[in-house]
Each structure stands twice: as C-alpha cells, then as structure tokens.
Amino acid sequence: MSDAIEIAEKLIAAPSVTPATGLVFDVLEEMLAPLGFEVHRMTRGDGTTGSDEAPVENLFAIRQGPAGSKHFAFAGHLDVVPPGNGWTSAPFAPERCGDLLYGRGAVDMKGAIACMVEAARHVPQDAGTISFIITGDEEGPALHGTRALIDFMRAEGHQPDLCLVGEPTSVNRLGDMMKIGRRGSVNIWLEVAGVQGHVAYPHLADNPVPKLVAMLAELDALVLDEGTDWFQPSNLEITDLEVGNPAHNVIPEKAKARLSIRFNDRHSGASLSELVAAIARKHGGSALPIVSGEPFLTPPGTFSQIIADAVLAETGIIPEPSTTGGTSDARFLRSVCPVIEFGLCNATMHKRDEAVAMADLETLSRIYARIAQAALDS
Incomplete structure (x- = not known):
C-alpha cells in the first residue's frame, strides 16, 4: 500500500497552517472522488483574518453502502501548526530521507489521513458506508471546524455508528496506544x-x-x-x-x-x-x-477490541487503552457516536523536522482497512 506515502507527500506539499483552506482540500477531494465519495466542502467564519472568526474550510465525504448497512467514519484535520525556523529541508516540500518522510503534518496528521484514503480504497463499497470528517481548524480555536461538520451531518441525516480519529496516539512504536477518552x-x-x-x-x-x-x-x-x-x-x-x-x-x-x-x-x-x-x-x-x-470516555468494548485485533494482526502488539494527553476534536465527535483515536507515533509532532517512518504509513493503511471492514461487519 505504498500509495499512502504518495498521498501523504501531496498533502504535505499543500501548505495549510491553521486555519486551512483551499489547495490542501483540493488535493484530498481529488483523492476521494475517484473512489466513489460524494464530497461536500464548506467554509465557516465571518472572514476576519487573524481572529477566531477567520475563514475555516471543512470537508465531509461519504460513500454510501447498501441500504441498512453500517456507517463507519474516519475523522481528522488537515491544518497544521506553523513550522517555525531551522528545518533541515523545507517544511512544505516533502522529502524522503532513508526510511523517513519529512514535512510539516507528516505525523499530525496528514500522514494518517493519507492512510485513511488508502484504506478506503481497499474496503469494498458493498461492505457499508464510509465517510470522512475533515476540518481545517483543529490546531486553532476549533470554533468553525468539526462542530460545523457535525451540524452539517445532523442536518443531512448522516449518522455514523463508529468514528475513528487519526491523531498520533502511538508512543514508542506504531500500535502501542489508543485513546479511548480525553480529559x-x-x-x-x-x-x-x-x-x-x-x-x-x-x-x-x-x-x-x-x-x-x-x-x-x-x-x-x-x-x-x-x-x-x-x-x-x-x-x-x-x-x-x-x-x-x-x-x-x-x-x-x-x-x-x-x-x-x-x-x-x-x-x-x-x-x-x-x-x-x-x-x-x-x-x-x-x-x-x-x-x-468536557472529559469523555468510550468504555472498552466492541470498538476498542476491533482496533486491538487489527493492530495485533499487523504489528503483533496490543495497544494500551489510555486517556492521557491533551484534547482533540474527539471531544466534539463523541456527541455523535462512540469515538476512539488511533494513529502514528507522536514523537515529532509539532516539532522541527517532523517525520514519519514510511513503513508505518504502509502498516497503518492496512490497520485502518481492517478496522473499517470489521466495524462495518460488526
């Protein structure tokens, strides 16, 4: 599934410091439309650049499965924090060096979104409905991002049964931790x-x-x-x-x-x-x-077991369920359906020379495909 690496490179190459708009969403739409996804893009905020009301772009994409089938959602954000100075290479010019792919957003979280796209490619449409809930304002005030997407989903009658957020949750190696809640x-x-x-x-x-x-x-x-x-x-x-x-x-x-x-x-x-x-x-x-x-918890059960089984099958380890760390947009999505976060190793997120192991992108794509398939079958 090396296509995940190429997708990640294309997303990284589209600068998208919070609040993200435009080109990076064009890239994602170009990836999803050929896979049968109906893509909806919306901009929220009153346009006051530099304030909490600056324009924010969001994307909701859905590929409908058979009537009555389960609905599984991938969620995440395309916006990134400012790169800062002192990078070895240009932060928005993705570079492969050895086993690593460098670029702002490689870990948090364009790499994970690339893996989601690649995973969706390998889940047949007749398995069920898959959607993407993608915001351009997770790293910022988060006023017009995922909450606006939730309003849109409710208005259109799109109700996922389960939602996976692709935040970088792994600590020492891919698969060692998932977040079942947040403070x-x-x-x-x-x-x-x-x-x-x-x-x-x-x-x-x-x-x-x-x-x-x-x-x-x-x-x-x-x-x-x-x-x-x-x-x-x-x-x-x-x-x-x-x-x-x-x-x-x-x-x-x-x-x-x-x-x-x-x-x-x-x-x-x-x-x-x-x-x-x-x-x-x-x-x-x-x-x-x-x-x-507010704090939330998705108690260990069917969903966490689906994730654990997928991770074990691809890595040989069982992820630890945890609620440590900061906040994420899962705090909003938990009002829609059960939500768990699982993604890449977080050692370089928000740092200079942010990088992801390319092998992890390939493995995470397979894990996400297993999770989506099992969630739709559950």
Missing part, C-alpha cells in the same frame, strides 16, 4: 483590581499583587482528585502572571493571572469554574473561564 480542559483568566499609588504612601493605595499571590497560592495547593480507573488526577497549572508595572515606585492598579485545568470525569468545566471563581472572590478578585472541552 476536559478549562482556561481561566483571573484579575484583582487595586488602587494605584506611591509606594511611600501605601495607606493611600491598594496593592492588588499580594491579593493575587494569596489567591494563586490557594489555587496551587488544591488537590482536585486522586484520579479514576481510566483517568489520571486532574491538574491545575498557573500559566501566566501579569502586572504590567514599568515603575519601581508605583503600586499597580491591577494584577492578572491565567491558569489551565485538565480534568477527569469527576468534574465538569462548570463545577471547576465555580470553584475557582469562589476562591477568586474570597481574595477580592474575579475569574473568567473558557471551557474548551
């Missing part, structure tokens, strides 16, 4: 207002910094939980601290901070937001939360 994520902006004044006359001012420091100390000391059967303990991290005071002899009028909480299914974004807000109020401050996603 939730909430970012919270904290602020304490004071009264500006001269440091020599503190009684005429109100310094917000000690209040903020006390607030952060209490938040940092929180033990949210000890973890669960499938989730590691929730953790709160202080990610920014800002006073913005250029003068050494002035008590500032305001102090700010930001924190991020990754949390398991013992909590919700709302409950944690209120907990932090209560502590902020206690110290005379305020809290503004933005919940990026």
Whole structure:
C-alpha cells in the first residue's frame, strides 16, 4: 500500500497552517472522488483574518453502502501548526530521507489521513458506508471546524455508528496506544483590581499583587482528585502572571493571572469554574473561564477490541487503552457516536523536522482497512 506515502507527500506539499483552506482540500477531494465519495466542502467564519472568526474550510465525504448497512467514519484535520525556523529541508516540500518522510503534518496528521484514503480504497463499497470528517481548524480555536461538520451531518441525516480519529496516539512504536477518552480542559483568566499609588504612601493605595499571590497560592495547593480507573488526577497549572508595572515606585492598579485545568470525569468545566471563581472572590478578585472541552470516555468494548485485533494482526502488539494527553476534536465527535483515536507515533509532532517512518504509513493503511471492514461487519 505504498500509495499512502504518495498521498501523504501531496498533502504535505499543500501548505495549510491553521486555519486551512483551499489547495490542501483540493488535493484530498481529488483523492476521494475517484473512489466513489460524494464530497461536500464548506467554509465557516465571518472572514476576519487573524481572529477566531477567520475563514475555516471543512470537508465531509461519504460513500454510501447498501441500504441498512453500517456507517463507519474516519475523522481528522488537515491544518497544521506553523513550522517555525531551522528545518533541515523545507517544511512544505516533502522529502524522503532513508526510511523517513519529512514535512510539516507528516505525523499530525496528514500522514494518517493519507492512510485513511488508502484504506478506503481497499474496503469494498458493498461492505457499508464510509465517510470522512475533515476540518481545517483543529490546531486553532476549533470554533468553525468539526462542530460545523457535525451540524452539517445532523442536518443531512448522516449518522455514523463508529468514528475513528487519526491523531498520533502511538508512543514508542506504531500500535502501542489508543485513546479511548480525553480529559476536559478549562482556561481561566483571573484579575484583582487595586488602587494605584506611591509606594511611600501605601495607606493611600491598594496593592492588588499580594491579593493575587494569596489567591494563586490557594489555587496551587488544591488537590482536585486522586484520579479514576481510566483517568489520571486532574491538574491545575498557573500559566501566566501579569502586572504590567514599568515603575519601581508605583503600586499597580491591577494584577492578572491565567491558569489551565485538565480534568477527569469527576468534574465538569462548570463545577471547576465555580470553584475557582469562589476562591477568586474570597481574595477580592474575579475569574473568567473558557471551557474548551468536557472529559469523555468510550468504555472498552466492541470498538476498542476491533482496533486491538487489527493492530495485533499487523504489528503483533496490543495497544494500551489510555486517556492521557491533551484534547482533540474527539471531544466534539463523541456527541455523535462512540469515538476512539488511533494513529502514528507522536514523537515529532509539532516539532522541527517532523517525520514519519514510511513503513508505518504502509502498516497503518492496512490497520485502518481492517478496522473499517470489521466495524462495518460488526
């Protein structure tokens, strides 16, 4: 199945830093249409370039199977993070060197999408319905990406039975881990207002910094939980601290901070937001939360066994079910149907000289074909 390598090269060669539009979707459509897929492309966002409302392109492609057959969906994203400087070769000029294919998106996740396309080629149409749920905004705000695709699918009556997201989940070798869930994520902006004044006359001012420091100390000391059967303990991290005071002899009028909480299914974004807000109020401050996603779990069962069997058949190993790591668009897709993530080794994702083993692309194509066939047969 070496075609997966060529497909990956064509996708990598189409620059698609978040939010992705245009050429990279043209390439994918040209791959899917000859395989019998009906391709729908849509752009969302109000067009304010450089903002969270920048135009985002999405693609939904479907190849209908016989009436009443199962519907299996592949999902992923064509957008990539900025390449940065210092690459050995041009990040959007894919290069084969030894056993590796280099280029931005080789791992996260144009390589996996190439494998999905190649897998679909090897699953007969009469086996059932296959679809592709592909966004151009997973690495960014994710406001007009997969959520817009879900709205389209619901409006058109396209309901997958199972969905596989091709995020790079493997750690040390292809196939050693799959993600059966993810923690939730909430970012919270904290602020304490004071009264500006001269440091020599503190009684005429109100310094917000000690209040903020006390607030952060209490938040940092929180033990949210000890973890669960499938989730590691929730953790709160202080990610920014800002006073913005250029003068050494002035008590500032305001102090700010930001924190991020990754949390398991013992909590919700709302409950944690209120907990932090209560502590902020206690110290005379305020809290503004933005919940990026709630925790979810696809309990081990038929779907995870299908994946494990496919991986074992092609690699000889059994993937560990895990919920570690950051968030992905699976947090949205879980509202549609059971969803699991499985893909390439993640060692070089988002790094300079991102690269994938070409043998892994061939193997992953075969794994994906087995998974799709077994899911449609289940």
